[in-house]
Amino acid sequence: MARVRMASGFRWVSLLVQTTVWFSAVANAQDPPPAYLQTPTPQQLEWHRLEYYAFVHFGPNTFTNEEWGVSQSTPDVFNPTALDTDQWAKSFADAGMAGMILTAKHHDGMALWKTNSTTYQIGNGKWAKDRVSQGLSADVVQLAAASAKKYGIKFGIYLSPWDIHRDPAMPKPNLTSTIYDEPQIFGDDTPGDYNELYAQQLTELVTMQLDDVSPIEVSELWLDGNSGSDTVQTFNWTDFRNIIREYQPGAIMWGHQGVDARWVGNEDGVTVATNWHCISRTQDETHYSGEELQTGVRDGTYWTPAEADARIRDGWFYHSTEQPKTADVLMSMYLQSVGRSVNLLLDVPPDTTGQIVQGDVDVLLEFKAQRDAFFNRTLFTPEAAVTASSVRGGNDTLFGPANVLDGNSDTYWAMNADETIGWLEVDLGETHSIDAFITQEHIALGQRVGEYTIYGVVGGVYKTLVSGTSLGYKRIDRLSAPVQTSRVRISITQANATPLLNSFQVLGE
Ligand SMILES: *[C@@H]1O[C@H](CO)[C@@H](O)[C@H](O)[C@H]1NC(C)=O
Ligand SMILES: *[C@@H]1O[C@H](CO)[C@@H](O)[C@H](O)[C@H]1NC(C)=O
Ligand SMILES: *[C@@H]1O[C@H](CO)[C@@H](O)[C@H](O)[C@H]1NC(C)=O
Ligand SMILES: *[C@@H]1O[C@H](CO)[C@@H](O)[C@H](O)[C@H]1NC(C)=O
Ligand SMILES: *[C@@H]1O[C@H](CO)[C@@H](O)[C@H](O)[C@H]1NC(C)=O
Numbered sequence: 001m002a003r004v005r006m007a008s009g010f011r012w013v014s015l016l017v018q019t020t021v022w023f024s025a026v027a028n029a030q031d032p033p034p035a036y037l038q039t040p041t042p043q044q045l046e047w048h049r050l051e052y053y054a055f056v057h058f059g060p061n062t063f064t065n066e067e068w069g070v071s072q073s074t075p076d077v078f079n080p081t082a083l084d085t086d087q088w089a090k091s092f093a094d095a096g097m098a099g100m101i102l103t104a105k106h107h108d109g110m111a112l113w114k115t116n117s118t119t120y121q122i123g124n125g126k127w128a129k130d131r132v133s134q135g136l137s138a139d140v141v142q143l144a145a146a147s148a149k150k151y152g153i154k155f156g157i158y159l160s161p162w163d164i165h166r167d168p169a170m171p172k173p174n175l176t177s178t179i180y181d182e183p184q185i186f187g188d189d190t191p192g193d194y195n196e197l198y199a200q201q202l203t204e205l206v207t208m209q210l211d212d213v214s215p216i217e218v219s220e221l222w223l224d225g226n227s228g229s230d231t232v233q234t235f236n237w238t239d240f241r242n243i244i245r246e247y248q249p250g251a252i253m254w255g256h257q258g259v260d261a262r263w264v265g266n267e268d269g270v271t272v273a274t275n276w277h278c279i280s281r282t283q284d285e286t287h288y289s290g291e292e293l294q295t296g297v298r299d300g301t302y303w304t305p306a307e308a309d310a311r312i313r314d315g316w317f318y319h320s321t322e323q324p325k326t327a328d329v330l331m332s333m334y335l336q337s338v339g340r341s342v343n344l345l346l347d348v349p350p351d352t353t354g355q356i357v358q359g360d361v362d363v364l365l366e367f368k369a370q371r372d373a374f375f376n377r378t379l380f381t382p383e384a385a386v387t388a389s390s391v392r393g394g395n396d397t398l399f400g401p402a403n404v405l406d407g408n409s410d411t412y413w414a415m416n417a418d419e420t421i422g423w424l425e426v427d428l429g430e431t432h433s434i435d436a437f438i439t440q441e442h443i444a445l446g447q448r449v450g451e452y453t454i455y456g457v458v459g460g461v462y463k464t465l466v467s468g469t470s471l472g473y474k475r476i477d478r479l480s481a482p483v484q485t486s487r488v489r490i491s492i493t494q495a496n497a498t499p500l501l502n503s504f505q506v507l508g509e
Helices: 002-028 042-048 060-064 085-094 126-133 140-150 194-206 237-247 290-295 327-335 358-375 401-405
Strands: 052-056 099-105 154-159 220-222 252-255 261-263 306-311 343-347 385-388 422-441 449-458 461-468 475-495 500-508
Touching: 042 252, 052 085, 052 154, 085 099, 085 140, 085 358, 099 140, 099 220, 140 154, 154 194, 194 237, 237 252, 327 343, 327 358, 385 401, 401 422, 401 500, 422 449, 461 475, 475 500
Parallel strands: 052 099, 052 343, 099 154, 154 220, 220 252, 252 261, 261 306, 306 343
Antiparallel strands: 385 422, 422 475, 422 500, 449 461, 449 475
């Protein structure tokens, strides 16, 4: 009796499976899989691909040897003896950094560009007046943006929302009765309030013209959530976002919780092993803790990927007593940020001459050489023999496993539409010593994978080399010791929708 019921149950299931396969083959086998929940905007997708770029903290603090100046210096303090923004841009480009983000205004409130919004700007200092009298530009934001363009790297702007210069809770006795004694509007929400001032500053920056009258191109706006005062200012993020979207539609708006990219929750350039690109809160909602920001929220409401900010030295601003980190330390940082699907924003501050010191440039180049040597050992070629547990609609051209080897960010391997677990295997033809893997999901259609295992066939047996959770834009797994193998398999063991792998690569000799 029991046997009979089991048997008919099996037939019923197998009919259902056949019907589903037939139906999906007819309905959508050649169509791309539908997007899964949240996906990156085209701007966010481009931003993910930047991976690694420079932060430039430069301003009055550089000259007062401070980290958080309290708006007590006059603009005369800003006095670089040999400013050379080309040297910044060239150093970053040579170091393989995709761009730079400059502090146009730090917490002290002094503006590094020519603005109508405040007297508290470097333009009112002696250095700038001398430059202008010689027919030279003294607009450091404009100069840096032009240098970035010249060297082919992106340019971003940091504009501190917290502004000590305007904060009534921060006394500024040195500026009393000077032209720098300005209305204390931070925390005020009446007309003429700080939101209007901030919106004006933002508008000036995003509509700036370079010397050659071309419009500035801003890749990222860094809207720091920091405040060291009790004054409460409710920021009008909607207004700021609208200004950025109108004039710089390609720009990413960074903040504690977005809009477009989030803080990674620490300032060490690293994140935990599991990282989701989504979160479920906006900038106006209760702030997530550092731990929550590192991990993110699986299947969260907003695509708000993390960026890890870090320093080459101890401080954000240049201090002659500090030393740069070593290339080894930076490499380890990189593998725990870029290697975990998080962009790395590394601060490299100019000194009082207005240039990046040679010691820092040397470390950046050494770090680049180390990265190149590491990544320049790819063993999978586009011609490698690759097989998979299944292929969507049986169409290898569109969705076959060879797509993970073709170097094309638009193509991917997809398994059958009704499957969420499966494997892909590459046969290297001969035994190699391998020590790292690079795996990318096709995030244009969402983040799907929750668990994966990478095996190497060793002595005819599948040996587990890596077990991980999230993949996302790019995951780099480095083995503690090399393994000899000729065949490598990645198994997706959990996904919330059919996994889509854009790229899979192995490094070794
Ligand atoms: C503020 O004024 C005091 C007294 O003149 C001076 O010693 C100090 O250096 C000033 N601070 C700054 C940052 O300029
Ligand atoms: C500043 O004000 C002057 C005079 O009103 C105007 O011509 C100029 O365009 C303004 N500049 C900016 C950056 O708003
Ligand atoms: C924020 O700015 C927008 C656009 O300028 C405006 O319509 C809105 O009233 C502002 N919100 C608040 C709370 O002030
Ligand atoms: C990889 O090595 C080749 C040959 O040695 C070299 O031409 C190429 O520039 C290297 N690529 C990187 C990214 O280092
Ligand atoms: C795969 O899809 C392409 C494009 O739709 C089509 O031309 C080709 O015939 C398909 N191949 C198979 C085996 O179905």
